[in-house]
Amino acid sequence: MTPLIAALATLGRVALAFFASVGRVALFAASTISHAFRPPFYARELANALFHVGWLSLPVVGLTAVFTGGALALQIYAGGARFNAEAVVPQIVAIGMVRELGPVLVGLMIAARVTSSIAAEIATMKVTEQIDALVTLSTHPMKYLVVPRVLAALLVVPLLVGVGDIIGIMGGYAVATGTLGFNAAAYLKNTADFLQLADILSSLAKGAAFGFIAALMGCYFGMQSGRGAQGVGRATKGSVEAAAVLILAANFLLTGVFFSL
Amino acid sequence: MIEMKNVHKTFGTNAVLRGIDLSVAKGSSLVIIGGSGTGKSVTIKCILGLIEPDSGQILVDGKDASIGDRDAFLARFGMLFQGAALFDSLPVWQNVAFRLLRGSLKRPRAEAREIAIEKLRRVGLTPDVADRLPAELSGGMQKRVGLARAIAADPEIIFFDEPTAGLDPIMAGVINDLIREIVVEMGATAMTITHDMNSVRAIADNVAMLHDGVIKWNGPVTDLDTTEDPYLHQFITGSATGPIAAIR
Ligand SMILES: Nc1ncnc2c1ncn2[C@@H]1O[C@H](COP(=O)(O)OP(=O)(O)OP(=O)(O)O)[C@@H](O)[C@H]1O
Ligand SMILES: [Mg+2]
Numbered sequence: 001m002t003p004l005i006a007a008l009a010t011l012g013r014v015a016l017a018f019f020a021s022v023g024r025v026a027l028f029a030a031s032t033i034s035h036a037f038r039p040p041f042y043a044r045e046l047a048n049a050l051f052h053v054g055w056l057s058l059p060v061v062g063l064t065a066v067f068t069g070g071a072l073a074l075q076i077y078a079g080g081a082r083f084n085a086e087a088v089v090p091q092i093v094a095i096g097m098v099r100e101l102g103p104v105l106v107g108l109m110i111a112a113r114v115t116s117s118i119a120a121e122i123a124t125m126k127v128t129e130q131i132d133a134l135v136t137l138s139t140h141p142m143k144y145l146v147v148p149r150v151l152a153a154l155l156v157v158p159l160l161v162g163v164g165d166i167i168g169i170m171g172g173y174a175v176a177t178g179t180l181g182f183n184a185a186a187y188l189k190n191t192a193d194f195l196q197l198a199d200i201l202s203s204l205a206k207g208a209a210f211g212f213i214a215a216l217m218g219c220y221f222g223m224q225s226g227r228g229a230q231g232v233g234r235a236t237k238g239s240v241e242a243a244a245v246l247i248l249a250a251n252f253l254l255t256g257v258f259f260s261l
Numbered sequence: 262m263i264e265m266k267n268v269h270k271t272f273g274t275n276a277v278l279r280g281i282d283l284s285v286a287k288g289s290s291l292v293i294i295g296g297s298g299t300g301k302s303v304t305i306k307c308i309l310g311l312i313e314p315d316s317g318q319i320l321v322d323g324k325d326a327s328i329g330d331r332d333a334f335l336a337r338f339g340m341l342f343q344g345a346a347l348f349d350s351l352p353v354w355q356n357v358a359f360r361l362l363r364g365s366l367k368r369p370r371a372e373a374r375e376i377a378i379e380k381l382r383r384v385g386l387t388p389d390v391a392d393r394l395p396a397e398l399s400g401g402m403q404k405r406v407g408l409a410r411a412i413a414a415d416p417e418i419i420f421f422d423e424p425t426a427g428l429d430p431i432m433a434g435v436i437n438d439l440i441r442e443i444v445v446e447m448g449a450t451a452m453t454i455t456h457d458m459n460s461v462r463a464i465a466d467n468v469a470m471l472h473d474g475v476i477k478w479n480g481p482v483t484d485l486d487t488t489e490d491p492y493l494h495q496f497i498t499g500s501a502t503g504p505i506a507a508i509r
Binding site: 040121 | 342349363
């Protein structure tokens with residue numbers, strides 16, 4: 001075999017493997033959605049997942065947003081000063097947080113916090129035969145484990161993004177009024193006048209998409225986990241990588257879609 | 262009545278089951294013995310549909326186990342896993358009562374809890390373990406909780422994968438009596454995997470020995486000591502020399 005053919009063969013194998021995993025993920029997503037609409041429904045599991053994905057993520061989301069908003073205000077002030085446009089800080093912080101940084105950073109924090117824990121939990125359950133035990137107890141793992149987690153993330157991550165947006169803007173506000181000499185009332189008025197409903201809706205829609213991706217990847221990699229501690233480690237690592245990359249790719253696509261509207 | 266006909270299962274290049282033929286009459290107790298790694302657990306998982314056999318037929322009461330309503334099928338079974346497989350996020354009593362808290366056998370929480378505590382008592386555990394998490398229990402206690410979960414909904418057919426492994430002799434005796442009682446008093450069909458020859462004699466109506474992917478010997482427990490079969494003889498006496506290789 002010539003080197004060229006060998007290279008092409010490798011490329012082909014990689015491409016096939018790639019499309020095969022895309023297909024498996026798509027089937028998994030379809031199965032999750034179809035199970036979500038068919039009883040039995042596990043309300044207690046859903047409540048539990050809402051608590052873990054939503055409530056317990058608030059601190060990390062708040063901290064991420066407040067520092068980002070603060071840093072953004074400083075950067076825009078410094079950058080704006082180069083062409084005498086320091087006054088745009090409230091507007092740019094608002095639009096930057098709401099349209100882009102809020103959803104993306106919350107999405108990535110959810111990938112770090114929620115995707116990893118879902119993947120590790122489900123993979124451990126798989127490795128210790130707890131998934132098999134569920135089946136023998138007439139409980140479908142997709143319905144009992146996957147649907148509640150994905151549904152919870154779909155519902156609650158937009159709320160987290162909304163909270164992150166607000167806290168990020170407040171971070172910018174604190175820095176701008178505290179150290180950059182902005183007038184407090186004018187800052188808030190500028191922010192409120194500038195933001196449009198479409199900005200906020202696009203932010204929340206991104207949140208829903210990222211939440212879905214984050215939880216789905218955690219469940220998918222957990223369910224696909226290999227055996228032993230190494231299998232759990234691989235599943236966890238793979239789930240976070242996939243969730244982060246997919247969130248950033250989805251962000252690009254969604255931004256394009258919202259722009260063209 | 263459970264029947265396996267010419268069941269094969271291969272993992273990669275490892276041909277584990279190479280034509281299993283086995284039948285367990287309703288209300289009887291079969292014990293499967295055989296060396297470590299011969300496929301005893303795989304055999305049971307095939308019947309439950311947790312592992313899909315490559316070929317062969319599995320019939321439960323004359324009906325093919327792989328077709329029809331899975332939930333209704335599995336509702337008749339109880340299974341104790343070799344590693345207990347307790348849900349580590351749930352307290353002990355919710356593990357035991359898992360089936361009673363959801364699905365077709367659902368009942369009020371207080372009642373489910375009472376049943377769970379009663380089943381825990383039957384496997385020799387006190388009510389104070391009910392609210393602990395599985396990770397806080399010893400290996401033998403976890404095994405017994407798994408046993409309590411397997412029998413919680415009074416199933417017709419019960420599989421026990423090494424129910425007495427890791428238990429002290431007294432507790433092993435308690436568990437043996439319990440399994441015998443479930444078969445005799447409740448008329449359940451039981452399939453037990455064990456390496457413990459005392460257990461075999463205490464639990465079994467019939468014994469099947471798995472070796473090299475097939476059932477090498479199958480007969481009533483009373484024939485165990487009179488058999489001429491060299492494989493079975495080596496297994497029972499625990500001799501390192503004989504037809505069964507010590508390294509596998
Ligand atoms: N899911 C699986 N994937 C690949 N190989 C498997 C799987 N499950 C079991 N095996 C293999 O099948 C063989 C039989 O395993 P099994 O667990 O049935 O043994 P066993 O007879 O129960 O042994 P023990 O008495 O030690 O529990 C082993 O070689 C094991 O490696
Ligand atoms: Mg085994």
